[in-house]
Amino acid sequence: MILLMIIYSFFMMLLSIILMIMGMYLFMFKYSIYIEWLMLNFNSMKIEILLLLDYMSLIFFSIVMLISSMVMLYSIEYMKNEIFIKRFIYLVMLFVFSMCLMILSPNIFSIMLGWDGLGLISYCLIIFYQNYNSYNSGFLTILCNRIGDVSLLMMICMFMNLGTWNGMIYNNNFYSYIMNLMLILTTMTKSAQLPFSLWLPAAMTAPTPVSSLVHSSTLVTAGVYLLIRYNKLFMLNMNINMMMLYISLMTTFMASLMANFEYDLKKIIALSTLSQLGLMMLTLSVNYYELAFFHMIIHALFKSLMFLCAGDFIHLMNNNQDIRKYGNMLMIMPMKSLIIIFSLIMLMGFPFLSGFYSKDLIIEMLMNKKLNYMFYLIYILSMTLTISYSIRMILWLMFYNNNFMPMMYFKENKLMTFCMMLLLIFNFIFSYNVFNLIYKSYLFNMHMSDKLMILNFYMYGFWIGLMMFNNNMYKYKNFLNFIMSMFFSLYMFKFSYKNLFNLIYKYEIFMEKAWLELLFGMYMFKLMFMILKL
Numbered sequence: 001m002i003l004l005m006i007i008y009s010f011f012m013m014l015l016s017i018i019l020m021i022m023g024m025y026l027f028m029f030k031y032s033i034y035i036e037w038l039m040l041n042f043n044s045m046k047i048e049i050l051l052l053l054d055y056m057s058l059i060f061f062s063i064v065m066l067i068s069s070m071v072m073l074y075s076i077e078y079m080k081n082e083i084f085i086k087r088f089i090y091l092v093m094l095f096v097f098s099m100c101l102m103i104l105s106p107n108i109f110s111i112m113l114g115w116d117g118l119g120l121i122s123y124c125l126i127i128f129y130q131n132y133n134s135y136n137s138g139f140l141t142i143l144c145n146r147i148g149d150v151s152l153l154m155m156i157c158m159f160m161n162l163g164t165w166n167g168m169i170y171n172n173n174f175y176s177y178i179m180n181l182m183l184i185l186t187t188m189t190k191s192a193q194l195p196f197s198l199w200l201p202a203a204m205t206a207p208t209p210v211s212s213l214v215h216s217s218t219l220v221t222a223g224v225y226l227l228i229r230y231n232k233l234f235m236l237n238m239n240i241n242m243m244m245l246y247i248s249l250m251t252t253f254m255a256s257l258m259a260n261f262e263y264d265l266k267k268i269i270a271l272s273t274l275s276q277l278g279l280m281m282l283t284l285s286v287n288y289y290e291l292a293f294f295h296m297i298i299h300a301l302f303k304s305l306m307f308l309c310a311g312d313f314i315h316l317m318n319n320n321q322d323i324r325k326y327g328n329m330l331m332i333m334p335m336k337s338l339i340i341i342f343s344l345i346m347l348m349g350f351p352f353l354s355g356f357y358s359k360d361l362i363i364e365m366l367m368n369k370k371l372n373y374m375f376y377l378i379y380i381l382s383m384t385l386t387i388s389y390s391i392r393m394i395l396w397l398m399f400y401n402n403n404f405m406p407m408m409y410f411k412e413n414k415l416m417t418f419c420m421m422l423l424l425i426f427n428f429i430f431s432y433n434v435f436n437l438i439y440k441s442y443l444f445n446m447h448m449s450d451k452l453m454i455l456n457f458y459m460y461g462f463w464i465g466l467m468m469f470n471n472n473m474y475k476y477k478n479f480l481n482f483i484m485s486m487f488f489s490l491y492m493f494k495f496s497y498k499n500l501f502n503l504i505y506k507y508e509i510f511m512e513k514a515w516l517e518l519l520f521g522m523y524m525f526k527l528m529f530m531i532l533k534l
Contacts (some may be wrong), residue, residue: 013455015062015480022053033054037050051105052104056229060225063301064099064300067213067304070308070422072218073419074416091124094117098118098121102118107165111164112156114263118218118222119466120206122145126138136202137203137205144189147189184244186226191222191280191281193278200215208314209311212304212308213304214272215301223418231284246270248280250278250283256382257385260388260389260464264322265325266321272303280292281297286369291358291362291365294357294358301354302346302347308416308423328398339395345480348386350458353427379506386461386462387458387461388465391465392463431520463481
């Protein structure tokens with residue numbers, strides 16, 4: 001199995017490099033390749049397989065291949081004592097195949113095949129360890145995602161009335177408002193926007209390599225990628241755009257605020273992912289879909305690196321995820337500590353690192369928009385809180401004196417370090433080159449005071465992070481209950497699902513297995529028996 005994982009990693013890495021070169025070539029010469037295979041004609045409805053190869057699909061495909069190759073190589077050491085390692089490898093391969101099917105297809109029907117594959121395989125990966133917490137997390141994940149799957153099926157039915165499933169060529173106002181609502185609901189569930197944000201932190205019960213691949217770079221960005229592809233349909237109605245703007249803004253603010261009070265290492269990174277997803281959706285809602293795509297692929301690179309570093313720390317600390325029991329890791333494991341510090345600085349958007357090129361440009365473009373002051377206030381506060389929880393996490397992991405684990409068992413694994421170093425190098429190289437090639441058209445001159453105002457946020461975020469590190473906030477129990485329940489959406493889900501499942505249970509017991517069985521099932525059986533007897 002180790003040989004299979006090495007071969008898979010090497011093949012994915014080679015494919016990633018080839019696809020990246022092809023994507024850059026298609027962008028520079030403004031080419032796109034459209035492959036169509038007609039399978040069946042049914043009442044003027046074409047059932048066909050479509051593949052769209054342009055710079056967006058190939059670059060995103062390349063990033064998925066790169067991260068999956070590093071995750072598979074990393075899993076050789078991380079999952080070496082796992083009994084069901086074969087099942088893990090096959091699930092990861094199936095997941096990558098489903099993601100690639102969704103990326104390359106503009107057809108809403110074949111997108112549905114990849115979309116359902118993503119949902120089902122992510123459920124299998126979340127419950128991989130088969131304990132009570134994993135089953136609860138998987139159940140919550142599948143329930144939230146099923147809502148989006150139903151709305152995607154309704155979109156397929158609506159496109160049938162138009163005579164095509166290729167929604168990317170759709171430019172008619174017929175059904176536009178309903179289709180916009182279905183599209184937004186689909187993407188909100190998969191990208192974990194409010195009120196469907198609960199499943200993303202809960203999905204951290206999966207193995208850490210799965211979290212690095214599934215819950216940072218592929219599954220959660222599937223909704224964002226679908227909106228990027230269907231941006232013409234999404235821009236038809238400005239009211240829905242504004243609704244999405246404020247939903248994504250509140251998601252970003254809620255996740256950034258919640259991460260400042262969390263002590264679980266993987267949940268902090270998951271909430272960071274949720275905050276960045278809100279930023280991508282916010283950028284899409286003001287029609288900067290190329291910037292959203294740029295931030296999506298940059299975020300995928302540094303967030304997968306962050307998860308791999310966190311997984312190595314958890315692996316060495318005997319599966320302990322509480323950051324209060326870490327400390328002084330910079331002295332114990334200097335190489336991995338420097339890598340996770342670099343990934344957190346990229347998340348903060350420190351100048352001339354990978355996160356800076358996308359986040360700083362998004363902030364500048366949003367400041368150029370005519371939006372109200374309350375929007376800017378919450379948005380700036382969210383970006384400042386992103387810096388504060390990153391600083392708080394660095395302080396707890398690296399500079400806090402207490403460490404309750406014996407240091408004799410700490411040993412840096414060379415294979416894991418190699419995977420992280422390779423991803424770090426790709427972060428440095430890829431972001432600057434893609435920024436120079438593609439996104440120079442977005443640059444414009446700003447006033448010096450506005451430019452320096454962005455740098456002031458770093459100082460405010462650093463100060464808030466120090467305050468959160470030094471102060472115990474658990475004396476404010478009511479406020480913490482509001483924050484940690486994701487603005488009470490946890491209780492809303494518990495109440496709605498409890499009543500819904502009670503209703504389904506009563507219907508099954510009293511109707512399906514009682515009256516309906518007695519009136520129809522047994523009656524029809526007796527009637528058929530009497531006819532056959534005659």
